[in-house]
Amino acid sequence: MDGREADPISVSESSHGSPPVSWVEHGLGAVAEWLLSATFERFDDALRGALEETARLLHVEVATLHWSTGGATEIVAGGKGLDRSLEAMLARAHDDLVALTARNVRWFADPSSVARSTEAPRFGGIHALGVLRTRSASDERGLLAVWATDARPLSHSERAQMAIVGELFASGLARRRAEARGDDLARFHRVVADVAGSLASAETDALDATLEGALGSVAEAMGLKRAAIFLLDAETARFRLAYASSPAVRFQRSDEVLGQVVGAHGVERLRSGRGLVATPSSEGEGGVTAVVRPILLGGKLLGALVAESGPGRPTDAAALVRYQCIADVVAQSLARRPAAPTSSPRPLSATEMRELERVNLLRALEATSWRIGGPSGAAQRIGVSPSTLRDRIRAHGLQSPMAPSWRSRRR
Known part of the structure; x- marks a missing residue:
């Protein structure tokens, strides 16, 4: 990465509701x-x-x-x-x-x-x-x-x-590369993302004791003494604390807890969907040290939101797309791939290879106005000698559109 941030997605839309390019x-x-x-x-x-x-x-x-x-x-x-x-x-x-x-x-x-x-x-x-x-x-x-x-x-x-x-x-590629290095942080992110995907698919409105216990098991299994998982409520555009390993944290406002970890500016970055993940830590008795990217409650909101555009609303279409990727399909995206190597594509047949060569020759000839020799000719472009190119042109039956047909030559 070169340190530059991605261009923020524009939230402005036309009155017709067409998604921005x-x-x-x-x-x-x-x-x-x-x-x-x-x-x-x-x-x-x-x-x-x-x-x-x-x-x-x-x-x-x-x-x-x-x-x-x-x-x-x-x-x-x-x-x-x-x-x-x-x-x-x-x-x-x-x-x-x-x-x-x-x-x-x-x-x-x-x-x-x-x-x-x-x-x-x-x-x-x-x-x-x-x-x-x-x-x-x-x-x-x-x-x-x-x-x-x-x-x-x-x-x-x-x-x-x-x-x-x-x-x-990006998330799938990062996870694969981290797993290849045996990165424990990648495992934590994958587990939390799976939990987030499950919460979104179930459209959970309340966290019961069973769910809190499951989230607690995840944090304990990773050796995290301080961990928190937040959900973004798309209807109110506010964060809700889904799980906190520290009882003291549970009585604080979610925005305040996030502010302790990432600062006020970081909270806004999270809400705007530009992504921020704080590294989890298993040492110290400080504040919350693990924050996952925000997820959207209610995966079915996608269809409703693309049908009506409302610039400036908490549930505008641009914001929805930002969070939908975390809530709706990230669990599938981060699912483990089979350990066995995938099969390679079948080799091209002789007919297919001949057709690809013909297409490549024709493209080079048209780009050079059917000039074969010279520094800017088709032969130089393809990387063969002019005589070899002429042989291949005859073999494929290619003919310049400017060349007279055999009928005109007989007249």
Whole structure:
């Protein structure tokens, strides 16, 4: 991470109630920021698993990441219904994606300087929810992130679901990397998130003795002498203390308890959904030392809120999306993956490989106006000699649109 905070999600909406495009950009920005962090330089099993799991949870038809290092590009794809023909279509649209994302190069450096489009771009027959080119154009390491569905229109609910992709992806990837290191803190966060997900799915209005006992067991199992779990009530936009290991804390106002841990500014950050987790501690007799990210009570509020927009209200749609990712699906996102390795994608058939080569040749030829030789010709672009390129053009039966047909030559 470079220390810059993600662009806060705008809460302003049109009178028609259409979700802001910035939701999607926020989600893509979170994914890209994680991927471009200094912790790793390549795709690995954790990254691939987090991407595929997130795509499945959100029922995303297509989820692709084009990762470029030193000119080499790798595509990782996940989601339901993804096949090679669709992946090839995305590959054909690569140049279009670069052009579309050129205007978003400054997104991280100065979010306010980038004008946000009112419509999602369309390219190659795919309806793109958002595209982001991170870091600077001169950086040899770059990321092109695309989250898309087919060309059918998206409902408000689907757009809202897509907005949480950044939270899901980031939390899933962080958990996998922490578990690989045997990090106890990751285990604590996972357990608390599972509890939060259970509370949200049950739409619990009151904490009974059984629930308090379960939360207490979690804290004791982790060796926490001071721990607290808060719930965010979406109707009042106030925090409610769900569990506290210290009896003295239970008689304090929730906002005061949070203020002791994170300060007044930290409470506002939590309420605005920008995420804050205090590290748990098992030593000392001070105040509460563990705070989980706020969760939303009542998972069914999503459908009601996307149907009516009310800027400025505690239950406005933007705030809902921020908390919904914690309340509704984070428990599933953080569920353990099978220990057995997943199977690799099937190898391409000879016919599929030939089609991919044909598409790649055609794209290079069209980009160079069918110029084969020279420093800016198609042969140089592909990395083969002009004679080899001519042989491949003949083998695939490709013909320049400017070349005369055999019928015109016979006249």
